Amino acid sequence: MKTYYNPEDLKKFSKIGELQKSMADKFFSYYAEVFKEGALTAREKSLIALAVAHALQCPYCIDAYTTDTLEKGCDEEQMMEAVHVAAAIRGGASLVHSTQMMNKIKEISM
Amino acid sequence: MKSLKAQLHSLADPEEELAILEERHPGGSESSFQKHLEQIGLFPLRPTPLQIFQINLGKMCNQVCKHCHVDAGPDRKEIMTRETMDQCLRIIQSESSLTTVDLTGGAPEMNPDFRWFVESIREIRPDVTILVRCNLTIILANPRFNDLPEFFRKNQVEVVSSLPYFTAMKTDSQRGDGVFEKSIQALKLLNEVGYGLKDSGLVLNLVYNPSGAFLPGSQSELEAEFKKKLWDKYGIEFNSLFTITNIPISRFLEYLIRSDNYESYMEKLLAAFNPVAAAGVMCRNTISVGWDGYLYDCDFNQMLDLKVDAPKTSHISDWNSAILSTRTIVINNHCFGCTAGAGSSCGGTIA
Ligand code: SF4
Numbered sequence: 068m069k070t071y072y073n074p075e076d077l078k079k080f081s082k083i084g085e086l087q088k089s090m091a092d093k094f095f096s097y098y099a100e101v102f103k104e105g106a107l108t109a110r111e112k113s114l115i116a117l118a119v120a121h122a123l124q125c126p127y128c129i130d131a132y133t134t135d136t137l138e139k140g141c142d143e144e145q146m147m148e149a150v151h152v153a154a155a156i157r158g159g160a161s162l163v164h165s166t167q168m169m170n171k172i173k174e175i176s177m
Numbered sequence: 178m179k180s181l182k183a184q185l186h187s188l189a190d191p192e193e194e195l196a197i198l199e200e201r202h203p204g205g206s207e208s209s210f211q212k213h214l215e216q217i218g219l220f221p222l223r224p225t226p227l228q229i230f231q232i233n234l235g236k237m238c239n240q241v242c243k244h245c246h247v248d249a250g251p252d253r254k255e256i257m258t259r260e261t262m263d264q265c266l267r268i269i270q271s272e273s274s275l276t277t278v279d280l281t282g283g284a285p286e287m288n289p290d291f292r293w294f295v296e297s298i299r300e301i302r303p304d305v306t307i308l309v310r311c312n313l314t315i316i317l318a319n320p321r322f323n324d325l326p327e328f329f330r331k332n333q334v335e336v337v338s339s340l341p342y343f344t345a346m347k348t349d350s351q352r353g354d355g356v357f358e359k360s361i362q363a364l365k366l367l368n369e370v371g372y373g374l375k376d377s378g379l380v381l382n383l384v385y386n387p388s389g390a391f392l393p394g395s396q397s398e399l400e401a402e403f404k405k406k407l408w409d410k411y412g413i414e415f416n417s418l419f420t421i422t423n424i425p426i427s428r429f430l431e432y433l434i435r436s437d438n439y440e441s442y443m444e445k446l447l448a449a450f451n452p453v454a455a456a457g458v459m460c461r462n463t464i465s466v467g468w469d470g471y472l473y474d475c476d477f478n479q480m481l482d483l484k485v486d487a488p489k490t491s492h493i494s495d496w497n498s499a500i501l502s503t504r505t506i507v508i509n510n511h512c513f514g515c516t517a518g519a520g521s522s523c524g525g526t527i528a
């Protein structure tokens with residue numbers, strides 16, 4: 068069956084350099100640098116990545132960071148809370164725009 | 178839950194396991210463990226001086242963990258006899274390079290001669306580290322085990338215990354219902370006699386292994402997390418956390434196949450192959466003795482019935498150090514579990 072998303076494609080991610088090597092190299096080295104232990108632990112970064120993956124609804128990233136957070140010792144509860152953070156920000160981002168709507172209502176209403 | 182053996186499961190047969198490890202290996206024989214060792218000049222794999230003597234006192238256990246590589250459980254009756262223990266004692270006495278005697282099982286404490294054996298080892302070799310791989314719940318399983326912490330203390334035994342996570346949900350899903358709570362109680366009892374406390378000299382180490390088809394994360398980060406959580410929630414202290422990779426054999430192999438994770442798990446192990454970890458695999462400085470006295474390069478080979486490649490000295494009664502020290506270590510694709518990432522051994526990471 069043909070589908071747009073195939074889990075096998077995640078393994079081909081590193082091959083994007085075949086079409087544009089220098090940019091891919093820079094991206095992957097930047098990526099590696101970002102996820103290193105720093106002011107945030109590698110575990111905290113992985114949970115952020117899991118939340119962002121859900122906000123972006125990227126199935127590859129969801130697979131990758133579900134595994135990565137489990138490997139880093141997060142449990143299901145922590146992972147679900149991270150997803151709720153993403154959901155809250157997404158929901159909040161919609162709702163907070165309603166202030167613009169409310170402004171506009173005021174502006175054009177008698 | 179029953180052991181694979183009691184279920185008459187085909188994977189209780191080591192030959193069946195080896196067939197899967199060879200025939201279903203991603204990349205086939207071209208990417209075998211042997212090929213990987215050849216590429217880094219480590220094949221044939223040879224031992225370094227013998228330091229660790231690991232003895233499996235029997236397959237009997239009060240638990241039936243889902244990932245158990247021993248396929249242990251209450252329905253397993255294989256147990257080491259005092260006669261075989263006597264033969265082990267002779268070797269422990271004569272092999273002066275030994276630094277550690279590592280007692281495992283099953284639940285080693287369930288062997289009726291366990292206490293006699295520990296005391297005898299302590300008597301003949303006051304200098305060696307005696308490790309007991311204690312599953313914690315055994316301490317509370319029966320009143321006759323309640324004084325184990327005190328017994329361990331008296332004999333200066335180092336305690337190594339599995340705790341897959343610091344919450345009940347994950348621990349119980351791997352080790353059985355109620356195991357987490359009992360493990361916490363047992364850890365408190367060990368702390369009470371001084372185990373795991375700073376400067377007490379009584380060592381209590383914990384073992385973490387992933388509860389599923391993924392690899393363990395950084396040992397130091399997980400240790401920090403476990404220390405904080407166990408202390409904040411339960412006031413429990415311990416010395417070190419060892420992270421161990423699940424080896425694709427026995428019940429964990431059965432899980433991988435049943436859950437359709439076998440190929441992707443092996444691919445993960447292959448992709449994470451680390452030559453530094455390969456050079457430090459534990460079989461190089463270890464001999465593992467089975468409950469029936471046969472000798473193996475490690476506990477995993479023991480479960481696959483891969484005896485040491487030295488037919489004249491494959492049983493403890495025929496021990497010959499000269500031959501053993503020049504043997505070739507028996508390997509197969511399950512060995513990728515020892516060489517992934519930071520590596521894995523009974524003492525945690527390698528590289
Ligand atoms: S406690 Fe250890 S030996 Fe017993 S079933 Fe669990 S993993 Fe196996």
Ligand code: SF4
Nearest residue numbers: 458460475477512515
């Ligand atoms: S499984 Fe055993 S023989 Fe293979 S590398 Fe690991 S310790 Fe050595």
